[in-house]
Amino acid sequence: MKKKSNFFAIIMHITILLLIAPLLILVVWSFSRSWSWPYLLPQEFGLRGIMHVLHPSSRALKNLLFSIRLSMIVTIITLIISIPAAKALGVYNFKGKGFFKVLVLAPIIVPPVAVAMGIHLTFIRLGIANTFIGVVLVHLIPCLPYGIRILTNVFEIVGESMEQQAKVLGANPIQIFLHITLPLIAPGLISAGSLVFIVSFSQYFLTFLIGGGRIITFPMMMFPYIQSGDRMMASSYSLVFILATLVVLVIMEKAIKSYYGTKNYFYL
Amino acid sequence: MNKTMKPYMMLMPATIILLGIFVVGLTMALVQSLGYFPAIGLQEFTLKYYREVLTDHRFLASLRFSIWIAFVSSGLSVIIGVLLAYSIMKSKQKKGLEEIVYKLPVIVPHAVAALLVYNVLGQSGLLPRVLYTLGIISEQSQFPALLFDRNGIGIILAYLWKGAPFIAMVVYTVLSNINDRLSEVALNLGANNKQVFWYVLLPLIMPSILSSFIIIFAFSFGAFEVPFLIGPTTPRALPVQAYVEYMNPDWGHRPYTMAINMILTFVSFGFIWLYHRTFKIITKYNGGA
Numbered sequence: 089m090k091k092k093s094n095f096f097a098i099i100m101h102i103t104i105l106l107l108i109a110p111l112l113i114l115v116v117w118s119f120s121r122s123w124s125w126p127y128l129l130p131q132e133f134g135l136r137g138i139m140h141v142l143h144p145s146s147r148a149l150k151n152l153l154f155s156i157r158l159s160m161i162v163t164i165i166t167l168i169i170s171i172p173a174a175k176a177l178g179v180y181n182f183k184g185k186g187f188f189k190v191l192v193l194a195p196i197i198v199p200p201v202a203v204a205m206g207i208h209l210t211f212i213r214l215g216i217a218n219t220f221i222g223v224v225l226v227h228l229i230p231c232l233p234y235g236i237r238i239l240t241n242v243f244e245i246v247g248e249s250m251e252q253q254a255k256v257l258g259a260n261p262i263q264i265f266l267h268i269t270l271p272l273i274a275p276g277l278i279s280a281g282s283l284v285f286i287v288s289f290s291q292y293f294l295t296f297l298i299g300g301g302r303i304i305t306f307p308m309m310m311f312p313y314i315q316s317g318d319r320m321m322a323s324s325y326s327l328v329f330i331l332a333t334l335v336v337l338v339i340m341e342k343a344i345k346s347y348y349g350t351k352n353y354f355y356l
Numbered sequence: 357m358n359k360t361m362k363p364y365m366m367l368m369p370a371t372i373i374l375l376g377i378f379v380v381g382l383t384m385a386l387v388q389s390l391g392y393f394p395a396i397g398l399q400e401f402t403l404k405y406y407r408e409v410l411t412d413h414r415f416l417a418s419l420r421f422s423i424w425i426a427f428v429s430s431g432l433s434v435i436i437g438v439l440l441a442y443s444i445m446k447s448k449q450k451k452g453l454e455e456i457v458y459k460l461p462v463i464v465p466h467a468v469a470a471l472l473v474y475n476v477l478g479q480s481g482l483l484p485r486v487l488y489t490l491g492i493i494s495e496q497s498q499f500p501a502l503l504f505d506r507n508g509i510g511i512i513l514a515y516l517w518k519g520a521p522f523i524a525m526v527v528y529t530v531l532s533n534i535n536d537r538l539s540e541v542a543l544n545l546g547a548n549n550k551q552v553f554w555y556v557l558l559p560l561i562m563p564s565i566l567s568s569f570i571i572i573f574a575f576s577f578g579a580f581e582v583p584f585l586i587g588p589t590t591p592r593a594l595p596v597q598a599y600v601e602y603m604n605p606d607w608g609h610r611p612y613t614m615a616i617n618m619i620l621t622f623v624s625f626g627f628i629w630l631y632h633r634t635f636k637i638i639t640k641y642n643g644g645a
Contacts, residue, residue, distance in 0.1 A: 100443035103436065104458050107521060110472035111460065113482055117475060125480045125496060126488040169373065172366035182363040192370065195378050196571055197624050199578025201595040202617035205602050206385030207377055209395070229378050232370060290465030293580045293599075307467060314471045314585055323475070326468040333463050 111330075117323035137324030148309055148325070152332055155306040158220070159288040160336075162227045166284045167277065169228075170235035175269075177236065178243025196233045203229060204297045211298060218300035226298045227291055231284045238283065242276030274348040281344070282337050289333060306332075382621065389614035396607045405615040415616065417591035419623070425508045425593065426577035429515035434569050436516070437523025438561070442553070444524070445531050461521040469514040470585040477502045477510060503586045510586045511593070519572040526568045530561050570631045574624055594620050 117123070121134030141148045176182075177189060195203070204226065208217065216222035250272060254264045270277075292307045299305070306329060313322035387393075391402040409415050444454055461469070476482050484499035493499055503510035534557065542552045576582075583593030592600065598620065601613040 096443040096446040099439060100447050100454060103440045103443070103520070104454055107458055107461055107517065110476050110517065111464075113475050114468075114472060126485045128482070128485055128489060169369045173370040176363035176366040180363040182360070185363075188367055188371070191374055191379075195374070197574045197628050198378075198382065199574075199595055199617075199620050199624060201578060201580055201598050202385055202621045203378055203381040205381075205598070205613065205617055206383070206388075207381030210380060210384060225373070225377060228373050232373065236370060286463050290467070292465075292467055307465060311467060311585075314467055314474070317474065317478070319471075319475060322471050326464075326471055329468065330464055337463070 114323045114326055117319050118327040120320060123320075137320045138328070140321065141324050141328045148306070148328075151304060151309055152306045152328065154304075155289060156332065156336060158224065158303075158305060159227075159285050162224055162231055162288040163281055163285045165224070166228060166231045166235045166288075167281060170232065170239050170280065171269075171273070174236050174239030175243050178240040178246075179248045192236045193233050195229045200230060200294055204294050208297060217298055218302040220303060223295055223299045223303045223305075226294045227288045230291065230294070231287050234283045234287060235280045238280040239273065239276050242273050246272045271348045274344055278341050278344050281340055285336060285340065286333065289336075385614045385617050385621075388611050389618045391611050393607075393611055396610070398611065405611045406619070408612060409615045409619060414591065415597070418594045418597045419619070421506075421508060421591040422577055422583075422594040423623075425511050425515070425583070426573050429512045429576050430519060430569055430573040432512070432516050433519030433523050433572055434565060436520040438527050438565065440520060440524040441527035441531055442557075444528060458521050459525055461518055462525060464518070466514065466518060466579060466581045467585060469518050470510075470582045472517065473510050473514045474503060474586060477513065479503075504588050506588055506591070508583070508587060508593075511582050514582045514586065515572070515576045519576070522572060523565070523568050526564050527561050530564045531557065534560055566631065566634070570628065573627065577627070578620060578624060 116130065118137050119133050119135065120130030121132035121136060123130035123132075140146055141152075143149070173188075173192065177185065177192070207226070211217040211222050211226075216225065251264050251268050254268050259267070290307060291305070292311060295303060295305050296308060299308075306325075310322065310325040310329060313325055389405055391398055391400055391405060440458065444458070447454075464472075474481065478484075479496045479499050479501060484493065484496060487493045487499065488495075502513070538556055538560075539552050542556050543549075547555070578595055580595040580599060584596050584599070587593050587596065591597075594616070598613060598616045601609060601616060604613070
């Protein structure tokens with residue numbers, strides 16, 4: 089028995105080490121100045137990469153804030169659209185429910201390349217290609233399935249009984265939504281919001297094609313460095329990207345929690 | 357509000373977005389792939405572009421390559437992910453850092469995962485350096501080219517690094533919600549740990565394993581970033597090939613590009629259908645559990 093659990097502990101630690109070690113190497117790269125073959129550690133440490141990303145004169149920081157704003161807008165719109173849709177799918181029975189379930193999940197399965205190239209010309213004709221609105225709209229496609237999926241699961245568990253009680257007691261629909269529904273689904277909102285933000289924030293191809301080089305997000309600034317194999321710069325951008333994601337997720341979680349006072353959850 | 361209309365009203369905004377962008381986008385791609393593209397004067401429906409695509413060796417190589425990457429990376433992700441989730445549950449002194457740390461890859465974008473693989477396994481990456489220091493290889497080029505290679509090893513590893521923790525996260529959530537008594541009853545009746553895993557736990561986590569498998573499979577089959585960054589140019593992964601064709605300035609080439617996109621879509625749907633079939637068979641086998 090004892091041996092067995094040691095065996096699994098070893099497996100767990102090795103796997104986690106293999107997952108985390110590359111991230112640590114990334115951190116070392118972002119703080120290195122020169123690190124050439126075949127040295128195992130940088131010959132010189134430095135802040136050049138990080139400074140390049142964070143320095144006010146570079147466009148990177150401004151771009152990071154722009155990307156966060158874009159993805160926050162996408163996240164909020166996704167949640168607003170997802171809540172009623174998820175409630176319908178999670179609580180009610182109606183004709184054609186199967187169809188809607190498939191429609192709502194299909195964007196996870198169908199390659200975004202096909203959808204983006206198919207809609208591109210339409211977006212150009214409508215004048216929303218190369219615009220902020222166009223990019224927000226196209227980001228909704230990969231985001232909605234995750235938002236609706238997670239919240240549907242939540243509504244399936246929560247049900248409608250609490251809301252009906254409030255209604256019997258004379259609450260109006262707005263009161264019911266604000267004081268009953270939202271607090272009940274708050275944990276689900278945190279995990280759906282986090283995932284949707286991640287999906288939108290790391291989007292490259294859709295932004296690149298529909299944004300047409302006019303809408304430049306942080307991943308688009310990062311991409312060329314990875315492509316050209318500039319390890320120091322690419323690692324610095326990636327590190328800032330990951331840290332920014334973590335900060336946004338923590339703030340989002342704190343904001344929703346402080347508002348609805350939910351228990352401690354760590355959703356990622 | 358009319359009671360029967362209510363769910364439809366609630367689904368309306370999501371449906372409008374999905375129909376207006378997703379379905380219209382796919383329809384446009386389909387129509388163009390069939391040769392109807394009035395913008396350049398093509399008005400006749402034809403299957404000739406599909407014929408052209410399906411007889412092109414380069415396309416077939418890309419298709420094989422993408423299916424290979426998707427299968428191997430998602431298969432390995434499931435095995436390692438389930439093992440990781442089970443190990444975390446089994447190792448008693450849990451609730452530590454491990455429970456949070458393994459989720460980190462989930463928030464890292466795929467492009468960065470490609471960079472990580474490049475940092476570690478590229479021919480000037482850290483692993484070749486270690487091997488050089490240990491005297492196992494005497495120069496960079498002796499380390500096998502795992503990136504930009506025809507087997508897609510680098511791509512597979514990048515997807516694996518993203519996929520395994522994702523599977524582990526899903527499976528761990530389900531595992532920790534399964535009542536301990538089920539395992540205890542089985543143990544009491546004389547089952548060993550292995551039997552408990554195969555006959556009690558695995559059937560219970562199977563649905564979530566399958567649905568998350570399909571998500572990462574479809575993703576690795578249809579995503580552009582990783583194979584674009586660390587993949588070979590022959591054969592190119594299918595989404596990269598589609599993009600290269602799309603960038604062709606000759607619009608007459610569009611129907612051909614869209615035929616590639618549609619085949620990409622059909623194949624994805626084919627796999628989903630397959631998945632639903634196996635899912636049905638498995639749930640039937642388990643008595644609908």
